[in-house]
Amino acid sequence: xxxxxxxxxxxxxxxxxxxxxxxxxxxxxxxxxxxxxxxxxxxxxxxxxxxxxxxxxxxxxxxxxxxxxxxxxxxxxxxxxxxxxxxxxxxxxxxxxxxxxxxxxxxxxxxxxxxxxxxxxxxxxxxxxxxxxxxxxxxxxxxxxxxxxxxxxxxxxxxxxxxxxxxxxxxxxxxxxxxxxxxxxxxxxxxxxxxxxxxxxxxxxxxxxxxxxxxxxxxxxxxxxxxxxxxxxxxxxxxxxxxxxxxxxxxxxxxxxxxxxxxxxxxxxxxxxxxxxxxxxxxxxxxxxxxxxxxxxxxxxxxxxxxxxxxxxxxxxxxxxxxxxxxxxxxxxxxxxx
Amino acid sequence: xxxxxxxxxxxxxxxxxxxxxxxxxxxxxxxxxxxxxxxxxxxxxxxxxxxxxxxxxxxxxxxxxxxxxxxxxxxxxxxxxxxxxxxxxxxxxxxxxxxxxxxxxxxxxxxxxxxxxxxxxxxxxxxxxxxxxxxxxxxxxxxxxxxxxxxxxxxxxxxxxxxxxxxxxxxxxxxxxxxxxxxxxxxxxxxxxxxxxxxxxxxxxxxxxxxxxxxxxxxxxxxxxxxxxxxxxxxxxxxxxxxxxxxxxxxxxxxxxxxxxxxxxxxxxxxxxxxxxxxxxxxxxxxxxxxxxxxxxxxxxxxxxxxxxxxxxxxxxxxxxxxxxxxxxxxxxxxxxxxxxxxxxxxxxxxxxxxxxxxxxxxxxxxxxxxxxxxxxxxxxxxxxxxxxxxxxxxxxxxxxxxxxxxxxxxxxxxxxxxxxxxxxxxxxxxxxxxxxxxxxxxxxxxxxxxxxxxxxxxxxxxxxxxxxxxxxxxxxxxxxxxxxxxxxxxxxxxxxxxxxxxxxxxxxxxxxxx
Numbered sequence: 112x113x114x115x116x117x118x119x120x121x122x123x124x125x126x127x128x129x130x131x132x133x134x135x136x137x138x139x140x141x142x143x144x145x146x147x148x149x150x151x152x153x154x155x156x157x158x159x160x161x162x163x164x165x166x167x168x169x170x171x172x173x174x175x176x177x178x179x180x181x182x183x184x185x186x187x188x189x190x191x192x193x194x195x196x197x198x199x200x201x202x203x204x205x206x207x208x209x210x211x212x213x214x215x216x217x218x219x220x221x222x223x224x225x226x227x228x229x230x231x232x233x234x235x236x237x238x239x240x241x242x243x244x245x246x247x248x249x250x251x252x253x254x255x256x257x258x259x260x261x262x263x264x265x266x267x268x269x270x271x272x273x274x275x276x277x278x279x280x281x282x283x284x285x286x287x288x289x290x291x292x293x294x295x296x297x298x299x300x301x302x303x304x305x306x307x308x309x310x311x312x313x314x315x316x317x318x319x320x321x322x323x324x325x326x327x328x329x330x331x332x333x334x335x336x337x338x339x340x341x342x343x344x345x346x347x348x349x350x351x352x353x354x355x356x357x358x359x360x361x362x363x364x365x366x367x368x369x370x371x372x373x374x375x376x377x378x379x380x381x382x383x384x385x386x387x388x389x390x391x392x393x394x395x396x397x398x399x400x401x402x403x404x405x406x407x408x409x410x411x412x413x414x415x416x417x418x419x420x421x422x423x424x425x426x427x428x429x430x431x432x433x434x435x436x437x438x439x440x441x442x443x444x445x446x447x448x449x
Numbered sequence: 450x451x452x453x454x455x456x457x458x459x460x461x462x463x464x465x466x467x468x469x470x471x472x473x474x475x476x477x478x479x480x481x482x483x484x485x486x487x488x489x490x491x492x493x494x495x496x497x498x499x500x501x502x503x504x505x506x507x508x509x510x511x512x513x514x515x516x517x518x519x520x521x522x523x524x525x526x527x528x529x530x531x532x533x534x535x536x537x538x539x540x541x542x543x544x545x546x547x548x549x550x551x552x553x554x555x556x557x558x559x560x561x562x563x564x565x566x567x568x569x570x571x572x573x574x575x576x577x578x579x580x581x582x583x584x585x586x587x588x589x590x591x592x593x594x595x596x597x598x599x600x601x602x603x604x605x606x607x608x609x610x611x612x613x614x615x616x617x618x619x620x621x622x623x624x625x626x627x628x629x630x631x632x633x634x635x636x637x638x639x640x641x642x643x644x645x646x647x648x649x650x651x652x653x654x655x656x657x658x659x660x661x662x663x664x665x666x667x668x669x670x671x672x673x674x675x676x677x678x679x680x681x682x683x684x685x686x687x688x689x690x691x692x693x694x695x696x697x698x699x700x701x702x703x704x705x706x707x708x709x710x711x712x713x714x715x716x717x718x719x720x721x722x723x724x725x726x727x728x729x730x731x732x733x734x735x736x737x738x739x740x741x742x743x744x745x746x747x748x749x750x751x752x753x754x755x756x757x758x759x760x761x762x763x764x765x766x767x768x769x770x771x772x773x774x775x776x777x778x779x780x781x782x783x784x785x786x787x788x789x790x791x792x793x794x795x796x797x798x799x800x801x802x803x804x805x806x807x808x809x810x811x812x813x814x815x816x817x818x819x820x821x822x823x824x825x826x827x828x829x830x831x832x833x834x835x836x837x838x839x840x841x842x843x844x845x846x847x848x849x850x851x852x853x854x855x856x857x858x859x860x861x862x863x864x865x866x867x868x869x870x871x872x873x874x875x876x877x878x879x880x881x882x883x884x885x886x887x888x889x890x891x892x893x894x895x896x897x898x899x900x901x902x903x904x905x906x907x908x909x910x911x912x913x914x915x916x917x918x919x920x921x922x923x924x925x926x927x928x929x930x931x932x933x934x935x936x937x938x939x940x941x942x943x944x945x946x947x948x949x950x951x952x953x954x955x956x957x958x959x960x961x962x963x964x
Binding site for chain 2: 150154162
């Protein structure tokens with residue numbers, strides 16, 4: 112009791128070393144729940160349903176990690192964060208990982224001292240405008256008023272795009288996506304810009320989707336992925352390889368339907384290593400050998416999670432596009448399990 | 450002479466003619482309309498314009514309400530039902546009713562608990578709000594309500610709030626005991642308490658000095674700001690090192706000296722008693738009692754609270770805490786003692802100079818750095834502290850206005866009656882000052898209640914946070930806008946309008962001037 116808790120913690124914070132004390136894996140196991148930061152709501156990616164249960168594409172990553180580490184996909188404490196509070200929540204140790212539509216950028220990775228553990232959705236910023244505006248390219252938007260969410264990378268991309276094309280615009284700053292759509296539909300701005308996935312999702316729910324066009328230009332790279340704090344590489348490895356396990360499972364044809372059958376053993380050695388019937392990949396992570404089987408067992412492989420939450424059969428209606436496997440012309444390319 | 454007219458006049462009326470009704474144009478609704486709406490060409494034009502606008506609004510809005518869809522699973526189903534006609538989609542309120550009221554995380558089988566707490570809140574507030582009609586013994590129920598409400602809302606063991614209540618009662622007993630002692634007994638108590646408090650304070654200051662030095666070395670000396678910060682912390686540390694023993698001796702001696710009039714020693718003894726009981730007594734006692742007779746409800750964490758319930762909780766707690774705190778601050782600001790006056794002035798001016806949203810960010814984000822994960826104060830408590838501080842500073846200024854409005858003669862009259870400061874303040878100054886301050890206090894209270902929606906920016910799901918986040922951003926109700934906000938506005942209007950009506954009624958009740 113030499114140092115009071117308060118001052119001790121103050122000093123720790125002042126040292127700017129974060130709170131990477133004991134290993135996150137041990138903390139999570141001792142606590143029995145995974146604290147996972149999510150959004151306060153993005154359709155299809157993270158949203159509580161009518162019963163208050165979190166659903167969505169990002170939420171599935173949290174559940175997969177919880178299943179791998181704690182053997183229980185429901186042992187997750189979802190901590191909703193806003194665009195402004197998400198990084199402090201992670202840095203202060205309030206959450207163990209952040210799975211919240213967060214763009215992997217240099218400064219966030221290096222300067223804010225986070226570790227991005229992969230990409231679960233390749234996005235890019237696009238523009239949407241009413242069809243009767245007669246605009247076919249974003250480069251014709253000189254002098255347009257643009258609805259834009261504040262505090263996001265899209266704001267900076269927009270400034271870069273217009274500056275490099277030598278055209279002017281007038282921003283209409285807006286806090287949330289729902290307000291942006293409302294403003295856009297009310298005619299407060301000519302153009303609405305945000306990630307193309309969100310544009311497509313919002314347009315699909317307009318009363319008349321055909322009255323709005325999405326410009327062909329994608330003006331930025333927005334690789335969205337889960338992230339953890341610097342300084343605990345073992346924990347980062349667990350999150351990274353859980354995500355990779357979901358992606359690899361799709362590549363190898365492991366689905367929630369045939370998982371049990373393949374987990375008993377198969378002819379494909381990589382499937383066997385993935386599902387723990389050969390080798391000891393789980394032990395290297397500090398987990399047991401069935402970790403990946405449990406992670407895939409929550410909601411299936413990456414493709415199944417995609418189809419269930421944001422795929423073309425859902426109201427969000429996103430095509431796989433860049434997020435197809437590399438074997439099918441997309442960018443998903445998980446390092447091998449060996 | 451007397452019968453002169455008897456022959457000339459055929460009929461003499463012996464009763465008064467009944468008053469004929471006023472002309473139709475000068476009575477009832479017609480008169481009102483003529484006088485108020487069509488009293489001149491300007492008013493006539495304005496009336497017609499206003500009527501036109503009102504009719505247009507009603508025509509525009511009525512179908513929206515009338516065609517409203519109450520039964521649908523998503524905004525797309527609503528559109529299918531409406532088939533392109535104008536109409537609201539009130540189905541979102543039906544579908545997410547529980548979420549709007551209680552937040553999406555509150556256990557569904559426990560909805561009766563906040564509902565009961567709300568009903569009891571109204572019952573418990575009655576004796577305080579209508580004290581002139583309800584016997585004052587019912588105030589005991591009001592005093593017990595916070596403990597019961599805490600148990601209902603957060604759950605856990607009933608013995609925890611009971612133990613806290615017992616600790617508070619025991620502290621009151623200690624206070625009375627020390628106050629009622631003879632001077633010689635109290636001198637002994639004052640000696641012991643003074644020694645303990647002096648040594649304790651000196652030890653705490655010594656630890657603080659060590660920590661300040663440690664921080665000064667760790668803030669880093671990169672850049673001018675770092676150097677200055679480091680120097681400031683070093684100075685504070687040295688200052689504390691120099692003064693920790695004299696401060697301990699001074700405070701201990703002051704407590705010992707106060708034995709004869711008993712003011713300081715009574716307060717310090719009570720403070721020590723309640724802190725010791727809270728830190729070491731409440732936990733073990735309640736767990737032992739719960740082991741013997743378990744009375745438990747399912748525990749609910751603060752993070753799981755939301756919806757309008759959260760607004761009501763924050764509003765009720767913060768208003769009831771900030772009024773007494775505001776009174777203390779206002780009296781402190783008027784005090785003749787420079788230290789107390791200085792502290793109050795600095796506090797009030799600092800808090801009034803900072804936006805509430807900044808304080809909320811500090812409560813949510815910065816304090817998370819200061820406390821190690823998991824051991825920090827509850828988020829709800831942090832927010833309550835910040836909002837209470839904020840509104841207490843404003844209420845203090847309102848009450849200061851009331852105090853300043855009292856004629857100097859009232860203070861002098863209290864003095865000349867031989868009342869001491871406490872008696873004069875309680876019996877003469879405050880009743881008058883508070884009566885003057887009622888509109889201002891209610892103004893702050895209503896503002897505070899509406900400000901509780903600001904917690905949505907720190908990702909707490911009050912009713913506005915629920916709408917902006919989980920409802921508008923769900924696949925089912927994507928981009929629904931007017932209906933949920935209209936609902937939230939209605940909820941707030943009901944509460945705020947009731948508060949305002951109550952305060953006007955109270956002002957009429959307290960009116961003492963004669964006209």
